[in-house]
Amino acid sequence: MDGKAAPKRTPVDLVGDMIELVFRAFVGGVAAAVAMSLAILALSATAQAATLGEAKTGALLLMTKTAGQYTVAPRVATEVAIEVSGMVARTRVTQHFHNPGSEHVEGVYVFPLPEKAAVDRLRILIGSRAIEGRIREKGEARRIYAQAKSEGKKAALVEQQRPNLFTNTVAHIGPNERVEVTIEYQQALGYENGEYRMRFPLAVAPRYVPMGESAPIPGPRTPGLPIAGAGFAAEGLPGVAPVNPVDIVVFIDAGVPVASARSSYHEAAFSKAGDGRLVVQLVKAQEEADRDFELTWSLAPAATPRAALFTQTQGSIDYALLMVVPPQPTEAERRAYTALPREMVLVIDTSGSMEGASMEQARAALLMALDTLGANDRFNVIEFNSRARALHPSAVPASAELLEHASAWVKKLKARGGTEMEAALDLALDGRDTPGYLRQVIFITDGAVGNEDGLFALIRSRLGGSRLFTVGIGSAPNGHFMTRAAQFGRGTFTYVGNLAEVNEKMSRLFARIESPVLRDVKIRWPDGTPVETFPEQVPDLYLGEPVLVAAAATAPLGTVVVSGTSGNQPWSVALTPQADRTAAGVGALWARAKIAAHMDEIARGTALEEVRPKVVKVALEHHLVSAYTSLVAVDVTPTAPTGATATALVKTSLPHGAFDLPQTDTAATLQLLLGLLALLAAGLVAVVGRRAEPAGAA
Numbered sequence: 001m002d003g004k005a006a007p008k009r010t011p012v013d014l015v016g017d018m019i020e021l022v023f024r025a026f027v028g029g030v031a032a033a034v035a036m037s038l039a040i041l042a043l044s045a046t047a048q049a050a051t052l053g054e055a056k057t058g059a060l061l062l063m064t065k066t067a068g069q070y071t072v073a074p075r076v077a078t079e080v081a082i083e084v085s086g087m088v089a090r091t092r093v094t095q096h097f098h099n100p101g102s103e104h105v106e107g108v109y110v111f112p113l114p115e116k117a118a119v120d121r122l123r124i125l126i127g128s129r130a131i132e133g134r135i136r137e138k139g140e141a142r143r144i145y146a147q148a149k150s151e152g153k154k155a156a157l158v159e160q161q162r163p164n165l166f167t168n169t170v171a172h173i174g175p176n177e178r179v180e181v182t183i184e185y186q187q188a189l190g191y192e193n194g195e196y197r198m199r200f201p202l203a204v205a206p207r208y209v210p211m212g213e214s215a216p217i218p219g220p221r222t223p224g225l226p227i228a229g230a231g232f233a234a235e236g237l238p239g240v241a242p243v244n245p246v247d248i249v250v251f252i253d254a255g256v257p258v259a260s261a262r263s264s265y266h267e268a269a270f271s272k273a274g275d276g277r278l279v280v281q282l283v284k285a286q287e288e289a290d291r292d293f294e295l296t297w298s299l300a301p302a303a304t305p306r307a308a309l310f311t312q313t314q315g316s317i318d319y320a321l322l323m324v325v326p327p328q329p330t331e332a333e334r335r336a337y338t339a340l341p342r343e344m345v346l347v348i349d350t351s352g353s354m355e356g357a358s359m360e361q362a363r364a365a366l367l368m369a370l371d372t373l374g375a376n377d378r379f380n381v382i383e384f385n386s387r388a389r390a391l392h393p394s395a396v397p398a399s400a401e402l403l404e405h406a407s408a409w410v411k412k413l414k415a416r417g418g419t420e421m422e423a424a425l426d427l428a429l430d431g432r433d434t435p436g437y438l439r440q441v442i443f444i445t446d447g448a449v450g451n452e453d454g455l456f457a458l459i460r461s462r463l464g465g466s467r468l469f470t471v472g473i474g475s476a477p478n479g480h481f482m483t484r485a486a487q488f489g490r491g492t493f494t495y496v497g498n499l500a501e502v503n504e505k506m507s508r509l510f511a512r513i514e515s516p517v518l519r520d521v522k523i524r525w526p527d528g529t530p531v532e533t534f535p536e537q538v539p540d541l542y543l544g545e546p547v548l549v550a551a552a553a554t555a556p557l558g559t560v561v562v563s564g565t566s567g568n569q570p571w572s573v574a575l576t577p578q579a580d581r582t583a584a585g586v587g588a589l590w591a592r593a594k595i596a597a598h599m600d601e602i603a604r605g606t607a608l609e610e611v612r613p614k615v616v617k618v619a620l621e622h623h624l625v626s627a628y629t630s631l632v633a634v635d636v637t638p639t640a641p642t643g644a645t646a647t648a649l650v651k652t653s654l655p656h657g658a659f660d661l662p663q664t665d666t667a668a669t670l671q672l673l674l675g676l677l678a679l680l681a682a683g684l685v686a687v688v689g690r691r692a693e694p695a696g697a698a
Helices: 011-027 032-055 138-150 331-338 357-371 400-411 421-428 452-462 479-488 499-513 586-603 608-622 667-692
Strands: 061-063 070-072 075-085 088-099 105-112 118-126 129-132 134-137 153-162 165-173 177-188 190-192 195-200 245-253 258-263 268-272 278-282 293-299 307-314 317-324 342-349 378-384 388-390 438-445 467-473 493-496 516-524 531-534 547-553 560-566 569-575 629-638 646-649
Touching: 075 105, 075 195, 088 105, 088 165, 118 153, 118 586, 118 629, 129 629, 134 138, 134 608, 138 153, 138 165, 138 629, 153 177, 165 177, 177 586, 245 293, 258 268, 258 278, 307 569, 307 586, 317 560, 317 569, 317 586, 342 357, 342 421, 357 378, 357 400, 357 438, 357 467, 357 499, 378 400, 378 421, 388 421, 421 438, 421 452, 452 479, 467 479, 467 499, 479 493, 493 499, 516 547, 531 586, 547 586, 586 608, 608 629
Parallel strands: 075 245, 105 646, 342 378, 342 438, 438 467, 467 493
Antiparallel strands: 061 070, 075 088, 088 177, 105 165, 118 129, 118 177, 134 629, 153 165, 153 629, 190 195, 195 293, 245 278, 258 293, 268 278, 307 317, 317 547, 378 388, 516 560, 531 547, 560 569
């Protein structure tokens, strides 16, 4: 040693050393498979080390136009305020962008929202100056944003990538400048078994798109942005400030006393405001956004609703949101229905994205499902990752021996590979009726897929007499896919966020699917009143599940009658709009439902060119973000130099329990292998060539 410090090894040096090591291994006769494994492991470790090295600083580094100089990408914090009125929630999401660097930058932030969110407002606050967003067709909104950016003006653009996945792009965040961007939306609340349920998604899980398939999002996406997941920064390290800290406060005005309330996955404090509203706040001031926030509450027993009708008048149109909770079945009715044997097909996702806690939850849920089967039932189990395989060629009797064998098989399942959901649905849905049996498919997955439209079309074409019930697993399941898949499958969606609630949530699911307590549901609106409703056809209602219908009428609404068959008896309820049942946002919820219905036409085979103008018309009329419309806000005064601006993808947490690097296989894996093979081949040729040169050659 000469006493000099060894030069610092860079990731590039390490990769070079690794390649040289592999070449030597090949020349020395080491098996090709072993060398390849070592190469892949070394390259993955180097890539992960580089990513985590950046994460330790708590910020992303962005290369500038000056060689060797970097700027820090804008950090982001999020504040969420939710106002609940009856069965409608209005949410305000405020994002704080900060640029501690020395140059003007553009922040790109990917964020999830509830799958039925009606996004209608964008507001930018720069110091004391506020700029309101306008709804425009997506192409026009991008042109407005791009022009403002080129002129050095502050601007923001909110785009829908999927019905539950949005991007917020903010141009020209100046050195050491803070910009506040507020987005507002509304949603209808879920109601089940006497409880209201509201979920605010916080984490964005990587999603799998099968090789050879394009992303299902109609129209162009934001250039350079991933569908989801790919390129997201690694989850924060212990001792490092939260990657995307979030504060949440909820104000509940139910109109009647709230009997109980709880936060499912975050520690929360509950108190009463001076006006009687229930206030819910996170105990941890800056919670990391790595798992979805879920809040449930129930009303005082005497106030438990059997029916509710909320209305809103806008111009000449009356909008309505109708909820009816079906009656409890009698014991005789329940016994009569459950006497029908079931054919239950249990499908479990074992792809790489399910690794960790999600896999534990899925196995537990599936084992519980097996325990509900009776001697007269039939069953089968299907697992899928990069391929799908069934335990049996077809459904088999639910004998004690076969159930024990199935349980042992399930306990050995491991997460690995891709998410080829189409093959699993193809196996589970045979397109036939099953006379004498109630055929139910329980589909347990995190829904981390990117080819939703193709899967929806498959469900519609092969459902037959089956009912498809989806079970969302993990801290951030794809709610849009899970909800719509269940809707197309004439079933329901159940969300299981952690292992402790598997028993409770699955017990509720099985109690429901054994008891469709209201059949042939019909809604009779006042005679002569033209009404457009969504959904157009109300499905069968299961125990504890309400019917929720959005309607628009061109004449004042009178009494509405909901009827159906409960057991073998007719059942009906009459509802008349009341002054105290008015609710802001009902019109936007109806418009959101109409847009979703138009988008469903794509899954039925309608050409995109026919669907797009319908969606644009509704979205522009109701000032909503959609697949084809965006919110854009522009400041009139230039504040930055014109020309190129550095762009940074703002850090987003991976879902809680997920690994730092995406675990679901993608096409990138194949590309990495092919590229590495090419490098190895070239290197081997070079080494062999040098050894073959004659002595004395230059």
